[in-house]
Each structure stands twice: as C-alpha cells, then as structure tokens.
Amino acid sequence: MSELRAILAETTERVLANAPDWARVEEAGLAKVLVPEEEGGFGGSWEDAFIVIRACGYHAVDLPLPQAILATRPSDLYPPMLLAAQMAGALQAALDLSVQYTRERKQFGKPLASFQAIQQQLAVFAEEAAAANMAAAAAFRAADLVEENGGDAEFEIACAKLRANQAARISTGIAHQVHGAMGFTAEYRLQHLTKRLWTWGSEHGNERHWADWIGARVAARGTSNFWPDLSSG
Amino acid sequence: MSTFEFAPYDLPPEAKALRGEVRAFLGEALEDKPSVERARSWSGGSREFSRKLGARGWIGMTWPKRYGGHERSYAERYVVIEELLVAGAPVGNHWVADRQSGPLLLRFGTEEQRRTLLPGIAAGELCFCIGMSEPGSGSDLASVRTRARRVEGGWKVSGQKIWTSNAQHADWMIALVRTGDAEQRHASLTQLLVDMKSAGVAVKPIANLTGESHFNEVFLDDVFVPDAMLIGAEGDGWSQVGAELAYERSGPERYLSSMRVFLEFLRIVGDTPTEAERLLIGHVTARMWTLRQMSLAIAGKLAAGENPAVAAAVVKDLGTSLEQDIPRDVQALAPAKTDEVFDRTLIYLLQTSPSFSLRGGTREILRGIIARELGLR
Ligand SMILES: Cc1cc2nc3c(=O)[nH]c(=O)nc-3n(C[C@H](O)[C@H](O)[C@H](O)COP(=O)(O)OP(=O)(O)OC[C@H]3O[C@@H](n4cnc5c(N)ncnc54)[C@H](O)[C@@H]3O)c2cc1C
Numbered sequence: 001m002s003e004l005r006a007i008l009a010e011t012t013e014r015v016l017a018n019a020p021d022w023a024r025v026e027e028a029g030l031a032k033v034l035v036p037e038e039e040g041g042f043g044g045s046w047e048d049a050f051i052v053i054r055a056c057g058y059h060a061v062d063l064p065l066p067q068a069i070l071a072t073r074p075s076d077l078y079p080p081m082l083l084a085a086q087m088a089g090a091l092q093a094a095l096d097l098s099v100q101y102t103r104e105r106k107q108f109g110k111p112l113a114s115f116q117a118i119q120q121q122l123a124v125f126a127e128e129a130a131a132a133n134m135a136a137a138a139a140f141r142a143a144d145l146v147e148e149n150g151g152d153a154e155f156e157i158a159c160a161k162l163r164a165n166q167a168a169r170i171s172t173g174i175a176h177q178v179h180g181a182m183g184f185t186a187e188y189r190l191q192h193l194t195k196r197l198w199t200w201g202s203e204h205g206n207e208r209h210w211a212d213w214i215g216a217r218v219a220a221r222g223t224s225n226f227w228p229d230l231s232s233g
Numbered sequence: 234m235s236t237f238e239f240a241p242y243d244l245p246p247e248a249k250a251l252r253g254e255v256r257a258f259l260g261e262a263l264e265d266k267p268s269v270e271r272a273r274s275w276s277g278g279s280r281e282f283s284r285k286l287g288a289r290g291w292i293g294m295t296w297p298k299r300y301g302g303h304e305r306s307y308a309e310r311y312v313v314i315e316e317l318l319v320a321g322a323p324v325g326n327h328w329v330a331d332r333q334s335g336p337l338l339l340r341f342g343t344e345e346q347r348r349t350l351l352p353g354i355a356a357g358e359l360c361f362c363i364g365m366s367e368p369g370s371g372s373d374l375a376s377v378r379t380r381a382r383r384v385e386g387g388w389k390v391s392g393q394k395i396w397t398s399n400a401q402h403a404d405w406m407i408a409l410v411r412t413g414d415a416e417q418r419h420a421s422l423t424q425l426l427v428d429m430k431s432a433g434v435a436v437k438p439i440a441n442l443t444g445e446s447h448f449n450e451v452f453l454d455d456v457f458v459p460d461a462m463l464i465g466a467e468g469d470g471w472s473q474v475g476a477e478l479a480y481e482r483s484g485p486e487r488y489l490s491s492m493r494v495f496l497e498f499l500r501i502v503g504d505t506p507t508e509a510e511r512l513l514i515g516h517v518t519a520r521m522w523t524l525r526q527m528s529l530a531i532a533g534k535l536a537a538g539e540n541p542a543v544a545a546a547v548v549k550d551l552g553t554s555l556e557q558d559i560p561r562d563v564q565a566l567a568p569a570k571t572d573e574v575f576d577r578t579l580i581y582l583l584q585t586s587p588s589f590s591l592r593g594g595t596r597e598i599l600r601g602i603i604a605r606e607l608g609l610r
Binding site for chain 2: 047092095096099102103113114116118119120122123124126127129130131133134135137138140141145155156158159162163166207208210211212213214215216218219220222223226227230231233
C-alpha cells in the first residue's frame with residue numbers, strides 16, 4: 001500500500017470507528033476522496049475511495065458518506081459497486097465478531113472456537129468474505145482503468161455485486177448460527193451488520209438481476225469469446 | 234482490516250503480449266483434440282507435448298538461465314499456465330516438476346541437483362512424481378512410515394507409497410521418508426530424490442473410477458539412494474513439504490478444471506438461453522471472474538517474493554467448490570436435447586470432480602489451515 005493510501009486508511013479508521021458524526025467526516029475530508037487536490041480534495045482514485053466506502057460497511061456507519069463521495073463523480077453505473085464495497089466491509093466485520101465471540105464463549109468446558117464444526121463453518125465464512133472483498137476491490141480497480149483507458153466497468157461491477165450477494169447469502173447464516181441466541185438480540189452488535197447485508201442484498205440488483213444480466217451478456221458473446229473476455233483484464 | 238489481503242494485480246504488458254502467442258500455438262497444436270480429452274486437463278500428459286513446450290521456453294519459465302530456465306516473470310508464467318489449462322493441453326508429464334519439484338530443488342536442492350535435474354525439467358524431458366501419501370498416511374501426512382536407513386554412501390529406503398500420480402511415467406520421485414525415530418513425528422522426516430529406475434522400485438497402477446490409471450502404488454524394497462540425493466537437510470522434510478504444498482495450491486489449476494463442460498454448456502445453450510440457463514451462466518461467471526482475480530492477486534504476491542500459503546488455501550477451497558458445482562449444476566439444467574460431445578464431457582467431469590477436493594490436501598484440511606489463521610485453533 002502506498003504511503004498516502006496508508007494515511008487515508010488510518011484517517012478513515014480514526015473518524016469512522018467510534019460514533020462518527022458528519023462534522024468530523026467533513027473536517028477529515030473523507031467525502032472529497034475523489035476530488036482533485038487543486039480543488040481542495042484528497043485527489044484519490046476509485047481504489048482509494050474503496051477504502052473509505054468499505055469502512056462505512058465495516059463500521060455500520062449511518063451517514064450518507066458513500067452517496068456524498070459518488071456525488072463528486074456522478075454515475076448511474078456505480079451505485080451497485082459502492083454497495084458491493086460496503087457489503088465486503090460488513091462481511092469482514094461480522095466475521096471478526098464471530099471469531100471473537102466463539103473464542104470467548106465457552107460450552108462443554110471449552111471455547112466454541114475449539115470445536116471443529118465451528119472452525120470449518122468460519123473458514124467458509126472467511127473465504128466468502130475474502131471473495132466479496134476481492135470482487136469489490138477489482139471492480140474499483142476497473143473503474144480507475146476506465147478513467148485511464150476508456151470503456152466501462154459494467155461487467156466487473158455486475159460480478160462484484162453478484163459475488164457480494166452470494167457471499168452475504170452464505171455468510172449471514174453462519175454468523176448467526178455460531179452466535180446462538182445472543183446474535184438474535186437487538187442489543188448485540190451483529191444485527192447491525194446482518195440486517196444491513198439483508199437489505200443491501202436487494203438494493204441495486206439482487207442475485208437474479210445480476211446473474212441474468214451477466215448470463216445474457218455471456219451467451220450473446222458466444223462460447224469462443226468467453227475466455228478471451230474473462231482474461232482481457 | 235481484512236483477514237486475507239487480496240490486492241488487485243494488473244498483469245504487466247509483457248505478460249499480456251505473451252497471451253496471444255500462447256493461444257496461437259495451442260490453437261494449432263491442439264486443433265483436433267476432442268473436448269472430453271481436453272477435460273482431462275493436467276491429468277492427461279504426453280512427453281512429446283512437454284518437449285514442444287520446453288522448446289518454446291514455457292517450462293521452468295522463472296528459473297535462472299544457468300539451470301535451463303528462462304528468467305521470465307511470474308506474471309508471464311501465470312499467463313502461460315492459464316492458457317494451457319483453458320485449452321485443456323496435455324501438460325501432465327511436466328506439470329508436477331514445473332510447479333513444485335523444480336521450485337523445491339531451486340530453493341532447497343544442492344547445486345549438483347539443480348545442475349543435473351532442472352535443465353531436463355525445463356526441456357520437458359523429465360517427469361516427476363510426488364511420494365507423500367501412504368496406505369496409513371493420508372491427511373495425517375506426518376505419520377508416514379517409509380523408512381530410510383543409513384548405509385555406506387547413502388540410504389536404503391523401504392516402504393510403500395500410494396496414490397502416486399504419474400509414477401508409471403516418472404523418472405524421479407521426491408519421497409517423504411522417515412530417517413529417525415517415529416516418536417519425533419515431524420523432526421524425523423526427510424525428503425529424498427528417488428531414481429525410479431533404481432533396483433527395488435515397483436510401480437503398480439491403480440485404476441480410478443473412470444477406468445483410467447493415473448495414480449499408482451509404489452513399492453520400495455531396500456532401494457539405494459545415494460547421499461547426493463538428499464534434498465535440503467536431514468530432518469527438514471516437514472517444513473520443506475509445507476513449502477512445496479504452497480506451490481501446489483497457489484495456481485489457476487484450482488478453479489479451471491471444469492472449464493470444458495462449462496464451455497460445452499454455453500455451446501449447447503447458444504445465444505437464446507432460457508432464464509434458468511442465464512442465471513446459471515451468470516452465477517458461475519461471477520464466481521470464476523472473482524477466483525481469477527484472487528488467483529492473480531496470489532501471482533502478484535509471488536512476484537513480490539511473498540509466500541501466500543494461507544491465501545492459496547482460500548483460493549483452492551473456493552476454486553474446487555466451483556469446479557465441483559459446475560458439472561452438477563450443468564447436469565441439473567441441461568436441456569433435454571444435447572449431443573454426444575456434451576454428454577461425454579459432462580459425465581467425465583461428474584466422475585472426476587470428487588477428486589478435486591481431495592488431491593493436494595482435502596477440503597477439511599484446507600479449512601483447518603484457514604481456521605488456524607483466524608486464530609480458532
Ligand atoms: C486424483 C488424486 C491424485 C493424487 N495424487 C497424489 C500424488 O501424486 N502423491 C501423493 O502423495 N498423494 C496423492 N494423492 C493423495 C491425496 O493427497 C490424499 O488423497 C489426501 O491427502 C487425503 O488422504 P486420504 O485419501 O488418505 O483421505 P483421509 O485422510 O483418510 O481422509 C478421508 C476424509 O476424512 C477427512 N479427514 C481426515 N482427517 C481429518 C481431520 N483431522 N478432521 C476432519 N476431517 C478429516 C478428509 O478431509 C477426508 O474428507 C492423490 C489423490 C487423488 C484423489
């Protein structure tokens with residue numbers, strides 16, 4: 001990670017981790033991550049914006065920061081991409097919470113984490129979180145490449161949102177299962193993450209929407225283009 | 234902030250340029266190869282084809298020139314490997330040597346071993362096999378019982394290996410053997426290079442459920458292995474095997490094995506797919522695209538000199554799950570009218586896909602590795 005990006009990540013954490021308010025977000029300039037330096041912004045790329053938007057998902061932030069970032073570079077294409085990043089963040093947060101909880105909670109005289117049935121489920125969760133994160137990160141990278149080379153990142157964004165939806169479907173169930181009844185309470189933090197994931201799974205395209213879109217496009221391109229298209233990036 | 238760092242990796246221009254060249258070569262070399270044979274992927278092999286690739290400089294690509302390598306980048310190797318797999322090229326004869334035995338010798342082997350063996354691998358002349366599993370030692374690999382006992386000038390090795398892919402064609406086996414007290418478990422394991430032509434080596438093919446014989450039993454009866462064939466240090470076998478398995482798990486071969494039947498499905502469905510067909514194509518494509526990004530990210534880490542062993546386990550488990558879902562889901566949704574090429578490819582992959590999550594470390598073992606990284610064990 002470049003030095004500047006590391007600073008951005010640090011600032012983002014500092015501002016968003018504990019009860020963030022809009023004044024502090026503004027003061028830190030997080031909404032201006034994409035705005036050029038000469039116009040008073042951070043002068044960052046979409047990959048930089050990914051860090052901020054993903055963190056909004058991770059910390060279940062209730063402020064319209066992703067929307068504010070998008071407003072500096074309006075596009076009809078990018079809302080699902082932003083949501084994919086937030087979902088990747090929320091999945092990682094739910095994973096971290098699940099790991100922490102199962103290491104602390106004891107049954108049958110030992111931590112839940114020591115049971116292989118729990119370990120194997122959380123390994124699947126970690127894989128899904130990693131996949132959703134990769135897909136979102138690669139879509140943001142594709143958005144940067146569009147600014148350099150032209151074209152659009154439609155296919156990458158479709159894949160990223162669909163992959164995030166798939167990951168959420170698999171992982172939210174695991175998160176709740178390993179938490180037992182505690183995860184089903186209003187008070188415990190997990191619900192803030194999983195309820196967002198369930199909402200986001202329908203917003204800006206559910207699995208049917210994007211799978212159909214990708215499937216129609218792939219079929220129209222024909223068998224002989226499938227691999228050349230997939231490996232063109 | 235993420236458990237596993239997978240950063241987007243852009244292939245450098247020289248790697249992109251190579252892709253067209255490889256594609257053109259394979260288009261010609263494999264012109265008449267039927268789909269079901271392409272579906273064998275790296276299980277199928279021919280020494281003649283390996284020689285052709287060697288002549289092109291596409292084996293041992295990243296190795297130093299003084300050992301017959303070509304000092305190309307990891308990214309270039311990545312592109313070649315992808316294209317070989319997608320085309321269903323018969324790479325089985327050199328696959329193991331190029332992927333893991335060669336890199337293992339580069340890292341831990343003696344200068345003499347590198348000088349005598351690596352050029353032959355890079356030329357596509359040498360076939361290697363992996364002597365890890367035994368009848369009593371599968372997932373619990375550290376329990377291997379094949380013994381090497383010290384004699385004048387080397388060792389005498391006795392025991393039995395099993396499931397050894399390509400042993401019937403191999404020139405060399407890298408065997409994991411016990412050189413000390415079994416009580417020590419990990420500390421008494423050692424890797425030896427066994428010349429498959431040595432007296433006392435007997436290979437007995439095992440037919441798999443498709444009727445083909447790719448793997449074998451290998452009986453070792455007082456086989457003499459000279460001192461010069463010790464890899465690394467006596468007693469270091471366990472950590473060396475760990476490094477070797479990381480090479481084995483990190484490549485694109487862990488999500489492309491069912492590509493052939495997916496392409497057949499696209500062909501059968503044509504440009505007027507039903508909604509159900511479109512949904513399957515979309516779901517598979519998104520998973521495959523994501524896995525490719527992850528696999529590229531690992532190539533990026535390798536290029537940066539890192540050892541992404543746990544990330545490789547993540548990709549392998551996700552990848553083999555996709556490879557197993559594809560034939561099942563394609564079968565579930567295939568239209569009533571297909572054709573023989575489609576049917577044969579599908580049945581072949583349905584039959585072979587159970588092995589995808591066994592070879593190279595089972596699904597459960599990989600998930601155990603991931604769970605350890607998460608701090609659960
Ligand atoms: C096609 C193919 C090619 C192969 N080629 C080679 C080769 O070239 N060289 C070589 O050395 N080996 C080779 N193998 C062997 C392969 O490495 C082993 O099959 C694998 O390590 C599993 O060992 P096993 O088959 O004895 O299964 P077992 O270890 O007996 O496992 C059976 C089942 O139990 C599960 N299990 C085992 N231990 C645990 C545990 N602690 N917790 C939870 N579940 C557990 C496993 O995950 C698996 O699902 C090959 C295998 C196949 C299928």
